[in-house]
């Protein structure tokens with residue numbers, strides 16, 4: 001049911017399919033603890049990581065996932081590419097298409113770039129983040145993290161606090177957690193909420209305390225300083241005071257609540273330093289989960305050979 | 312040489328229904344039921360077809376001078392005839408801008424020599440369209456412009472706009488305003504709403520248009536100048552225009568066929584051929600646009616024909632320029648609006664013929680009636696064809712219809728009683744015919 005499909009955004013999957021991805025990821029987790037971290041699942045498959053926008057975390061995560069599964073990996077990054085010499089996106093893709101790529105992982109600063117890529121290739125496409133549109137693999141790792149901790153979605157309340165407007169992670173997370181049946185409460189100054197955000201099926205809280213109230217999962221989002229100059233908020237100090245996730249505010253969540261953040265963190269802005277390092281923080285685990293969920297996706301989409309310990 | 316069009320289904324201001332049309336010396340001589348052809352008239356069988364007055368498209372970009380790789384007068388005027396447009400006005404956002412009499416004369420002279428569709432020229436409001444100093448409007452009027460506009464950009468400075476409107480009033484020509492508060496629209500690429508959020512495309516709020524519509528209506532109230540609002544696309548703009556008309560302010564407006572056929576939701580595939588400014592409306596706003604045509608708040612239909620070269624549009628959505636090529640498909644798009652909106656064909660045809668002719672005082676155009684020019688379109692609503700790039704005369708293949716199956720087909724376009732476009736023969740060589748005479 002997965003083979004050959006593209007992942008433009010997370011809502012291409014239904015609940016059953018998402019759970020299947022999580023289960024597959026679970027079975028891959030063991031591989032990462034082996035002394036030899038390599039299985040031949042994708043031997044002979046050619047994967048190209050197309051990074052038109054600088055990224056370290058996501059690119060490394062994908063690369064480790066691909067190499068663990070023994071895929072042949074080609075990296076294409078904008079800084080080393082002919083794009084700088086004025087070659088268009090279209091021509092870049094047409095050139096690469098001649099090289100027999102089976103799957104592209106694409107990161108781009110422009111929304112819709114993965115859809116555009118599909119116009120010029122028959123290979124499988126995974127969106128690794130396109131502008132402020134979507135970041136489905138980050139959402140899937142977030143979903144897996146919650147699944148691992150809570151083993152449930154329907155009785156789970158997720159609070160998302162911060163710059164939702166500029167966060168493709170938040171946009172994909174809102175879609176996915178609604179598909180999974182969770183309740184979502186979001187909070188940000190209205191300048192940082194996109195139009196008609198309620199249509200995701202989320203509640204907009206006026207204060208962070210209200211969003212966090214009784215939450216099982218609290219998610220912070222990166223706040224970037226440059227938003228200040230575009231008139232979206234007055235100062236980082238005021239932002240932290242009014243919307244920062246502090247231990248005090250975390251008290252409103254359920255006692256066993258977890259704290260998540262897609263990283264990189266701005267300590268003292270969206271997260272208090274104490275909060276980031278607290279025991280309820282699963283931020284480091286998210287990174288590991290990023291690798292196994294990406295392995296699961298690659299494996300399912302490319303229809304890799306059976307490996308021991310997986311079904 | 313007389314031409315007799317037999318058996319067509321006329322849709323025009325003066326005649327609706329089955330009539331024959333006899334044209335002699337370039338003008339309509341007679342419209343009647345069953346005109347006998349015993350005098351050897353050249354007969355055109357229009358049975359099963361609509362016969363429209365030649366369409367008048369008051370908002371096009373023909374790119375000459377300066378952007379000939381996108382379009383030329385030759386390709387643009389041929390595209391017009393292919394779409395059933397026999398008279399069209401071009402906007403002055405060329406390089407250099409059409410802001411002086413020499414440029415106006417150049418366009419008018421060149422288009423006359425081409426013997427294709429009739430070209431009307433709209434002059435710039437301000438020099439180089441910079442919004443700073445008034446262009447030589449009087450000289451341009453003497454050279455033959457029909458209106459003034461800085462289309463493509465708004466006249467941001469309200470004081471300059473006021474003076475421009477006063478001055479234009481003193482020479483009795485209307486001003487066409489491209490309403491856009493750029494501080495609100497800059498950086499945006501589609502209409503702000505749920506779909507801009509869902510697609511992750513930076514948005515343009517609807518009020519970026521209506522705020523300036525309100526300003527210009529107030530300036531029209533102040534100056535008494537005839538104001539025409541270009542490409543209205545939001546319910547708020549419609550509501551302001553409706554109120555202004557009730558108040559007796561001399562304001563008219565247009566909507567593009569694009570805004571009647573597509574909505575923000577259609578951008579799901581990030582197709583740059585659907586990227587246009589003002590951005591495509593929400594479905595709700597589109598319904599208001601339909602109503603506004605019905606109740607007459609919206610006066611005319613236009614293409615806002617904006618051809619681009621393929622390499623300009625084959626880029627990421629937010630990096631692509633705004634604009635849709637439309638002239639080749641004018642009749643098809645109008646028919647499609649009828650099919651989708653349920654608005655009567657007569658209403659739509661009038662909004663693209665009779666009404667613009669009245670607004671711009673084109674006395675012998677825009678209607679099928681005795682003594683009007685023999686500018687006619689014969690359109691078969693039953694034929695379908697595939698919209699391949701090579702079929703379009705325009706250099707701009709940037710239409711959402713490209714590669715799609717299209718319902719209805721222009722069988723022939725007549726200009727001054729002569730067939731200038733024929734679906735089977737293509738563009739007729741009128742120049743040679745005229746020279747041979």
Ligand SMILES: [Zn+2]
Pocket residue numbers: 462463464489541542588
């Ligand atoms: Zn315009």
